[in-house]
Amino acid sequence: MKRTSRDIRTANRYEVLRQIIAESPTSRQELAAATGLSLATVATLVGELLDLRMITEVGFEDSAGGRPRGLVAVNASGGALIGVDIAETYVHVELFDLALNVLARADEDMRPGESLPEQVVSHVAAAVGSVVAQAGIEGARVLGVGVSVPGQVNRDTGISEYAPNWDWHDVPLLDLLSEVIAYPLYLDNPLRAGAVAEMWFGAARGRGDAVVVNLGTGVGAGLALGGGLYRGVSNSAGEWGHTTLVLDGRLCRCGNHGCVEAYVGAPGIMLNLRELSPQSPLLHPEDQTATIDALARGVSAGDPVAVKVVRETARYVGAGIANLVNVLNPEIVVLSSWVARSLGEPLLHEVREAVGRHALPRPMAATRIVLSPIPTDPACLGAATFALEGALQSVGQRKAPSAKRAAPARAGRTAPPS
């Protein structure tokens, strides 16, 4: 919670690597200009990243009248990162190079009823094995595996404290995963994974205070405040989905009434549709994705029921986002996850109008509201980024980036000898 000089050094290391990933090749001078760090600090951090083989020297550029400047670029093949997105109905896994290009993907569907931790873990292990095999890389080059699992997560102990979709309580997920996956493991939830993905590669890059609103089956907000991920005292900040918007309103699955999620989570949107038009052909009672996609197509086609449902949903989303704008005064609000992607620009347009009706003018004027620009699964990308951050955080604690058994203190977990 309290930030130390060590946190600052780690944050600076992230920032330099972020900049190199965004703009390769680049010089130390350009990095200093882009990050606001001193040239001496940049030189030190670049040296560390070169030692880790995360970046390489790629030649020189002329500088006007001066000595040629050394250029560095991200060393895409210097290692691999794996992101795991565990959702209610599927496990999605992507393997990235260090430039965060996707080299391989694997999906595992989970059948209804498949909710035991051991079942989920075996799907994850299969998909991780699949992407490593597809990419044809040596295991030693995998720097780490980030895992996103819904609900309350204790990232230090690796325990899934509460997963509402499966009613998990205190499942030692990282211990179970480490029995079948021999790479350093990092656990967190999709809200924080989404926020980190936006901070590194998306709309929150270079923004001081950002809110990443996840609109999916469940809803919540990842908070990137003061240039870093905000977690709260027990790593459960961001439960915007369970803030009360309509006192004594609809019953929510959390037991409270009138939560944001009860109106704007995918099941809530289906209920909005059912209340407006019980017999609507847009409604696929057992299929959230099909219903949301039908709504999106309906809006494109000018179907008045679809338009009205999206407007009504946006009214709730907008009032809820206005609450975040008033409390947090962010520079940017990013709409992410599959419902936001499916409903897209029409939803964004209505949400902006609704936020404008509810937020105070001053914080409203300071805020932009955008759709996530990340084209792939943000939870996967964010989870992989946790693994990248883990590797960067352990600088000085271990020499080679692939030393699988070194345990970075508190940052992640490492596989036991297997």
Place this chain on the structure above:
Amino acid sequence: MKRTSRDIRTANRYEVLRQIIAESPTSRQELAAATGLSLATVATLVGELLDLRMITEVGFEDSAGGRPRGLVAVNASGGALIGVDIAETYVHVELFDLALNVLARADEDMRPGESLPEQVVSHVAAAVGSVVAQAGIEGARVLGVGVSVPGQVNRDTGISEYAPNWDWHDVPLLDLLSEVIAYPLYLDNPLRAGAVAEMWFGAARGRGDAVVVNLGTGVGAGLALGGGLYRGVSNSAGEWGHTTLVLDGRLCRCGNHGCVEAYVGAPGIMLNLRELSPQSPLLHPEDQTATIDALARGVSAGDPVAVKVVRETARYVGAGIANLVNVLNPEIVVLSSWVARSLGEPLLHEVREAVGRHALPRPMAATRIVLSPIPTDPACLGAATFALEGALQSVGQRKAPSAKRAAPARAGRTAPPS
């Protein structure tokens, strides 16, 4: 927004002085143990504070078997700080020594209609003159004057961007004040003043993430996150009073419907009472303070109407605080300002129950909810603390703490030659 090494040094300086104010006399070793800083860092910071004459050497204590340890204590008479609380109906000013003892107080009542900036400024000048005269100190020993004014404040430019009570727009308040007050001036609003007071001297001291909920005529939340004051991108974070709790509910003075403030600001509480019992003798239609005090006495006496109004009010406060608990996952929530002080323990009890009904169990379990332990006006104390922080922030920028004309960059404003 992004924190630098310089911010960390400033924060460490605050922390060491906070600890010395809390526990004088103390040794460098004890300070290192209490703050988690290295002995070398503590020694440097103590040296700076000695140079500023904010603390003094006060002797030695034996250490078991080792050399005697030098003791330092706050130098109460090393300077004076003035806090100004500008409210809707009064200006309250206190003068503090460096141990933050109140040496003098002055109050100025503002008549209804007295709302021009010049009128407010002349009240402030009179009260500041009065406390300096009462305390019998030399002007040169006043390190600074912190000013708390309601609404949206730009602390860098010293402009009151919007004060809802007087409908001020973009009033250059600090320029106006500096024409009549010849001390360094620091401007902010009561939400942030209250939060800083709790961080330095109250219930948030030593807590990582804290929310200070102000319950007065207006309501809002000061946010102390990650050990520092959270301001948002344009210094307007914390407008919890204007978050929607009852979609399409009561009209609020901000123009939105169903805001927290519409139900729990003093006028909202009066409306709660009127709706329940239009002819209640507890109601003093033109006097918020008298009505709230009557409710407090009524609850003590077991008056069923008073009990019911406080319970109903607490239900709104509690649901609103649950929203903050779910989004921010704070370690502590502090209830502050005059309505909270007047309604006291009975309100606290009902609020705790209500938060428990609305918040998620995990963040709820990590949070304590308490009344502010600060016995005096928290906005005054917090405003004076802004002046103290300004003096500490300017270390290295000027030699003597009383050099009135040195302009601490961005932190505050200084009087022109007069």
